[in-house]
Structures are given as structure tokens and as C-alpha cells.
Amino acid sequence: MVPWLAHDDPFPPVERALGASSGAPGLLAASADLLPARLIEAYRRGIFPWYSDGQPVLWWSPDPRMVLMPAEFRVSHSLRKTLKHVLGDDAWQVRVDDDFPAVMRACADTPREGQRGTWITADIVDAYTSLHRAGEAHSIETWYEGTRVGGLYGVSFGRMFFGESMFAHRTDASKIALAALVAHLRRHKIEMIDCQQNTSHLASLGGREIARRAFVAHLRAAVEQPPIPWRFDKSVVAELLGPQSG
The missing domain is CATH 3.40.630.70 (Leucyl/phenylalanyl-tRNA-protein transferase, C-terminal domain)
Structure with a gap:
């Protein structure tokens, strides 16, 4: 299950991202917000956002990179x-x-x-x-x-x-x-x-x-x-x- 991040929730460890056998390898978490502070935290931990209009913000950390x-x-x-x-x-x-x-x-x-x-x-x-x-x-x-x-x-x-x-x-x-x-x-x-x-x-x-x-x-x-x-x-x-x- 991919965790939903509330406004102040930290990212989970990147090792918890979905694996290669899942339908979305590398997917780590989802959230409603894309605030600059959240974005900075993500990059500094090896996480990035990737999603389409109409979706929540999806956060990824694939392996391999x-x-x-x-x-x-x-x-x-x-x-x-x-x-x-x-x-x-x-x-x-x-x-x-x-x-x-x-x-x-x-x-x-x-x-x-x-x-x-x-x-x-x-x-x-x-x-x-x-x-x-x-x-x-x-x-x-x-x-x-x-x-x-x-x-x-x-x-x-x-x-x-x-x-x-x-x-x-x-x-x-x-x-x-x-x-x-x-x-x-x-x-x-x-x-x-x-x-x-x-x-x-x-x-x-x-x-x-x-x-x-x-x-x-x-x-x-x-x-x-x-x-x-x-x-x-x-x-x-x-x-x-x-x-x-x-």
C-alpha cells in the first residue's frame, strides 16, 4: 500500500518504494500538495514527483536509477x-x-x-x-x-x-x-x-x-x-x- 502524506508527514524511506514486480516500480508515496519545501526535501532524499492532471502528486524513487x-x-x-x-x-x-x-x-x-x-x-x-x-x-x-x-x-x-x-x-x-x-x-x-x-x-x-x-x-x-x-x-x-x- 502506497502511503498518503498529509501536509506535515515526512517521506517514508526510499527502500519502501514499490518493487519491480509491482505495477508501478519506484512509487513511494502520494500527496495532495506540491509545496516548494516538500519538493526540496524530496530531491535531497532522491525522490521526485511525476504525475498527470487529475492525479494526486505521486512521488517516486526507482531502483535502479x-x-x-x-x-x-x-x-x-x-x-x-x-x-x-x-x-x-x-x-x-x-x-x-x-x-x-x-x-x-x-x-x-x-x-x-x-x-x-x-x-x-x-x-x-x-x-x-x-x-x-x-x-x-x-x-x-x-x-x-x-x-x-x-x-x-x-x-x-x-x-x-x-x-x-x-x-x-x-x-x-x-x-x-x-x-x-x-x-x-x-x-x-x-x-x-x-x-x-x-x-x-x-x-x-x-x-x-x-x-x-x-x-x-x-x-x-x-x-x-x-x-x-x-x-x-x-x-x-x-x-x-x-x-x-x-
Whole structure:
């Protein structure tokens, strides 16, 4: 039975999440509220919300957990070629936190193969925008000729980044944003990006699954570290390409 959390109830231990043999592996709890304080507590414990309109707030902690180690980010030949082009073309920009709510709305509105609707509800946008105003959530945005054409957003505590969603309205626009984020995190010695659940797209970029206990052990130490700065531009991707990039 999945517990219902009243306003002041703490989360149960993540080990109590439903197992692989259940109909909802990783489901830990449900609640009516999505207050910023609850959201912060969740992330710091390796828990995230994922639900649709008309459902209660559903809280998850899957085992295994999909992660992307910045040191293992896979730059394919085609992506390398794209990044070199972006570096040399002034029409391309990477901006950080230019318009966080707009990035969330773009992630919500972009059609995805095999997916009907979106889990990025109005309440989700409001809650994560509150974290953004507190400096704990960020958007990395790809712009071309003055138009936002791709990007991603996520949550950051200490030396941990939790990726949430990305979108692209131009080929490779989301990958450009991710490459810039990875390079920035490498620069500040961030070892892990939480990707939550396994997808073939993330696996193609170097993502892999690890045991939840290993994820939580890393998380507990990482979130207690000092926060990193959140100002960078497209020039950071040169660090992924090596000395020939210039």
C-alpha cells in the first residue's frame, strides 16, 4: 500500500518504494500538495514527483536509477561536428536562466513520440519556478538567430544536478544545451547528473543505471557541498572537444 502524506508527514524511506514486480516500480508515496519545501526535501532524499492532471502528486524513487556521469558524456562524431559549428557561428548562443518558466512550458508543449499529454502541469511549473527564484533550479537554453530553439531545465543542490526535461525545435538544439551543461559541471567537478529513468536517448549520450543505494549514498554527500556558480555561455563546450576545437 502506497502511503498518503498529509501536509506535515515526512517521506517514508526510499527502500519502501514499490518493487519491480509491482505495477508501478519506484512509487513511494502520494500527496495532495506540491509545496516548494516538500519538493526540496524530496530531491535531497532522491525522490521526485511525476504525475498527470487529475492525479494526486505521486512521488517516486526507482531502483535502479538512471544517471549521466559528466566524465562519461558521449560526444558522437555528428555532435562534435555540430558543436564545432556552434562555436564558430555567432548566430548560435547558449543562455542560462534567460526565461526559466518559458523553458518549462516549451518542454510541456513539445510533442514526444509515444507520449500523450504531459506531466509538466501548471502546478509543476509554479513549484519549480519557485525553486528557480530561490536559485535552486536552472534552465540552459539554446538560441539561434535570436530565437530560443531548445533547452533543458533541472534542479541543483550543492554539487548535484537533477535533470528534469528538455526540448528541441531545431535539430540537436537540446543536445547543444546538454553539452554546455555537462562541460560546466565538469569544470566544477560535479560527478553525477540524475536522469531519473532509463531512455534510449540518454543511454546514447552515455547515461547508465546504478543501484538506488549507490545513488542515494552519492546524493547525501553531494547536496551538502557548497553550490556552484550558474553563469556560462557556449564557449564552455570547447572543453568537451579538446585542443583542436579552437
